[in-house]
Amino acid sequence: MRILVTGAAGMIGRKLVQRLLEDEALGGRALEALVLHDVVRPEADSPMVTALEGDLSAPGAAEALVAHRPDVIVHLAGVVSGEAEADFDKGYRVNLDGTRALLDAVRQAGLHPRVVFASSEAVFGGPFPDVIPDDFAPVPLTSYGGQKLMGEILVNDLSRRGMIDGVSIRFPTICVRPGKPNRAASGFFSGIIREPLVGLPAVLPVPRGVVHTMASPRAAVGFVLHAATMDTGPLGGRRAVIPPGVAVSVGEEIEALRRVGGERAVALIEERPDPAVWAIVQTWAKAFEARRGRELGFVAEDSFDEILRVHIEDELGGRVPVAEG
């Protein structure tokens, strides 16, 4: 089994690579080669890994990757929502042209790989019902959402034509995001948990009533592994799937934080309204039915407490520093 991961130095990419190297297999087939690509050189210490650095949208870049003849491609490379909104050209170049270059290279090479495409719930735009059904019409209200939807259309079309066997995952917000804050407008959903748990201050730029759907990084890796190995027959022409997630308000996040980190943790959150972030967040959906995703075998957490527990296990070695201090 030969696997190519784009955006492999990113948050989901790193966790996916770690998991693949631990499992040494995917879907019952032994791992032979793992080709990693990112603008930032991906790090991985294994003889199975080829780590490549570059811009996926640059001429020839996608062809060079596809020359490794992957059986599975996990396409995670992308510019996040805030950046795609701030930089029109960059968003389209990376998110649309990069995706198209990759799929074109696959087609030209005559490979027929499984392709897992990291789409987003940002393909949807309001007005929304409280719970979004699986067949809700996607009308993006950000450039990022539009670029992801265009990627989905390509994945559908090439799959229908038998050029690839694709699955697009409409990721919910992945939370608690480890590491430094990134430029995603959704960053605070993780920041208000991650920072206080280790005794650092965090800013909350939106009201506590904001409801949003989340899944852990561990669940995100699970989505990718499932999409890479599932029977795609039941998808028909509709390759984009809404996986399950936990719909939770910011206030409920804070209560879950209080249960593990106490008042000391909660006091580290400073409410400082940011109209720019608020404007973007208001265009997002609250909750999803995700019945089809569940039926197709995608699995996520059931509560925000569980998401918090996963974070403490995977990132903090089971400890809660702020509660110990």
Add this chain to the structure above:
Amino acid sequence: MRILVTGAAGMIGRKLVQRLLEDEALGGRALEALVLHDVVRPEADSPMVTALEGDLSAPGAAEALVAHRPDVIVHLAGVVSGEAEADFDKGYRVNLDGTRALLDAVRQAGLHPRVVFASSEAVFGGPFPDVIPDDFAPVPLTSYGGQKLMGEILVNDLSRRGMIDGVSIRFPTICVRPGKPNRAASGFFSGIIREPLVGLPAVLPVPRGVVHTMASPRAAVGFVLHAATMDTGPLGGRRAVIPPGVAVSVGEEIEALRRVGGERAVALIEERPDPAVWAIVQTWAKAFEARRGRELGFVAEDSFDEILRVHIEDELGGRVPVAEG
């Protein structure tokens, strides 16, 4: 008022140009310049017209058009469904890259024109309800439909950002299409009327029970003129509109033909099933609610008899040759 029409040598383009030159105005403003573009040199005999020939997706082509600083752009250029399905590269190059090149050139030039984009009901893919509501989720099942949907996403995004003021018209099948048959898989809907009316044979490749939504070329021009002049405020972030049309079965088309052309006309239709055409036609929707389109002021015919009457008036000088013979 300066107007640019791409695909101006096409069926809708020619009728639109004729109408604009007759009206000498658009939305109450006098016509100053009409820039026509197509791969086939557009013909128009007026000092107001600049006729240009070329491939819209070729480097520099879009910039050269936009240099004429249009107030309104009607973007009709495109490769039709059958051809986009048969030639993957050409479909994406013209329908996606051509549209993107045009919009990019507009953006770079800092113009903020009204842009009318010729989308299609082919953005929808089944399974369908009998009557498709306005908020039905578009999942194209042809490359052409996907390319049109990607164009809509661009029009939405650039409109939201204030770079253009766009309207995408999800055209139903335009019938009766004058002139020679083209490579659209929908060609027979017109062929079985157009040819028999003048005493020529026509082939029907699908069963008579097939229901499809149609509007006349005159109505299509009306859609474009309305989209070019309407108040776009009520569209919000949803710039794609389903205009009204007549949902009619092939059998009903034939009965309408019988009423004006008699048995002699109907006998000229030869039923010769074509599985390739049938396969494409089965992916199409039957009928549309089109309530939003009506409320937004788009107007079409109410019956197929009316569509037939428009054809006889506009194309046959009010005569029915087969009935006279």
